[in-house]
Amino acid sequence: MAEKLTAEKIAELEHRAKAVRRNIVSAVTEAKSGHPGGSLSAADIVTVLYFAEMKVDPSKPYDVDRDRFVLSKGHAAPVLYATLAERGFFPQSELMTLRKIDSRLQGHPSMKSLPGIDMSTGSLGQGLSAASGMALAARLDTRDYRVFALLGDGELEEGMVWEAAMFASHYKLDNLTAFVDFNGLQIDGPVAEVMSPLPIPEKWAAFGWHVIEIDGHDIGAIYDAIQTAKTIKGKPTMIVAHTIKGKGVCKMENVADWHGKAPTSEECILFLGELED
Numbered sequence: 201m202a203e204k205l206t207a208e209k210i211a212e213l214e215h216r217a218k219a220v221r222r223n224i225v226s227a228v229t230e231a232k233s234g235h236p237g238g239s240l241s242a243a244d245i246v247t248v249l250y251f252a253e254m255k256v257d258p259s260k261p262y263d264v265d266r267d268r269f270v271l272s273k274g275h276a277a278p279v280l281y282a283t284l285a286e287r288g289f290f291p292q293s294e295l296m297t298l299r300k301i302d303s304r305l306q307g308h309p310s311m312k313s314l315p316g317i318d319m320s321t322g323s324l325g326q327g328l329s330a331a332s333g334m335a336l337a338a339r340l341d342t343r344d345y346r347v348f349a350l351l352g353d354g355e356l357e358e359g360m361v362w363e364a365a366m367f368a369s370h371y372k373l374d375n376l377t378a379f380v381d382f383n384g385l386q387i388d389g390p391v392a393e394v395m396s397p398l399p400i401p402e403k404w405a406a407f408g409w410h411v412i413e414i415d416g417h418d419i420g421a422i423y424d425a426i427q428t429a430k431t432i433k434g435k436p437t438m439i440v441a442h443t444i445k446g447k448g449v450c451k452m453e454n455v456a457d458w459h460g461k462a463p464t465s466e467e468c469i470l471f472l473g474e475l476e477d
Contacts, residue, residue, distance in 0.1 A: 202427045205252065205420055213419045215477060216286060217247040221448045222475045223282035223295050229468040231299040234307065237458040238352060239279035241383040241416070241443040246283045248422045249348055258288040261315035267345050268318045268334050272327020273352035273381065274308040275460070280317070281305050289316035325358025327351065328378060332368045335376035335436070346430070349378040354386030356397035362407065368436040369408030376436040377429040380404075381416065383445040387459040404438040416441025448475050 205213070220243045228234035246269075250256065254267040271280045278298065285292040290304070297303035304313040308322030319330045331349035338345050355361060368376055380400060388394050397403070401411045410432045414421040422441070429437035445459070446452025449471045463471055 202430075205423050209252065210419045213244075213247055213251055216251050217243050217419070218448070218475050218477055220247055220279065220282040220286055222472055223285065223292065224278040225449065225463060225468055225471045225475065227278055227282065227295040227298040227305075229463045229465060230296045232462050233299055233460075234278055234462055235275045235460045236278065236449075236462070237385070237445040237452055237455070237460075238273060238381065238383065239276045239282075240447045240449065240452065241445050242273075242276055242279050242350060242379075242381045243282075243447065244417050244419060244443075245350060245379055245381065245422055245441055246279050247286075248419060248426070250283050250287050252423055253426050254348065255345065256287070256316070258316070261289060265343060265345050268331070268347045270319045270327045270331040270334070270347070270349040271309055271321050272331070272349050273324065273355055274321030274327070275324075276350075276352070276381075277305070277307060277309050280309055281314075284314070284316040287316075290314065324352070324355045325360035328361055328364035329367070331376060331378065332364050332371075332373060332436075335368070335373040336371055338375055339371075339373070345375075347376050349376070351378060351380050352386070353380055353382045353384065353391050353397060353400065354394065356380065356400065356403075357391075357395040365404065365407040365409065372434045373436045374433050377426060377439065378436065379416075379439045379441050381443055382440055383443040385445045385454070385456040385459065387456065389456050401438075401440050404440070408435055410435050410437045411440060412437065413440045413442070416443035417447060450474060
């Protein structure tokens with residue numbers, strides 16, 4: 201098992217995650233539309249994946265042996281775009297073209313438009329099926345890349361998620377690690393009230409997955425969970441990450457209304473001030 205992260209590395213990743221959050225807020229404000237709440241809640245997870253775990257190279261974005269990442273909750277595209285830009289896949293200035301005509305950064309990620317996107321997503325429930333297919337392909341092709349997926353908790357209301365859960369368990373896809381961004385809110389309110397997918401950990405365990413629960417904003421815990429997942433043989437791993445919608449911006453935190461609303465220019469200035477190191 202890999203060594204734990206040093207204090208210096210954790211500090212570096214926290215700094216990266218703040219930069220990602222600042223770019224999420226700035227890009228969504230500039231676009232005057234988008235999904236900041238669930239992008240901010242997932243920022244720490246995606247940062248750890250791209251800066252401490254995944255084998256990816258911005259100079260070779262289509263390398264057959266790269267690790268894959270599927271943003272199943274595709275409406276949270278701002279977190280993926282901000283992370284890819286921070287990682288060097290494209291210029292950070294391009295983030296300000298989010299959702300604009302002819303931009304490569306549309307409201308949902310497109311693998312045909314932008315290097316670093318491994319799967320086009322947006323229709324909720326489909327991403328885990330794609331990730332499971334990638335993981336099975338790695339086995340059939342005898343390649344050692346790993347596949348990661350990020351789902352929203354509201355997305356677990358989609359039936360296709362559970363078909364994919366059965367598939368991944370049946371084929372013993374231990375090269376697949378998924379996360380649930382469990383912030384408890386979706387566009388219409390608390391997930392427990394809209395169409396409850398609870399209890400989340402117990403359901404994934406019942407479908408044959410190895411389950412780990414963590415604080416989704418604890419950089420060390422995220423990293424350690426990924427390392428544990430790599431030691432599990434014969435079953436996929438689901439990391440249930442307890443997060444805060446709108447994490448990092450007080451006005452947004454735990455407020456369902458910020459699921460799909462852009463800040464005003466005045467709010468953006470205040471929010472960016474909160475996200476300074």
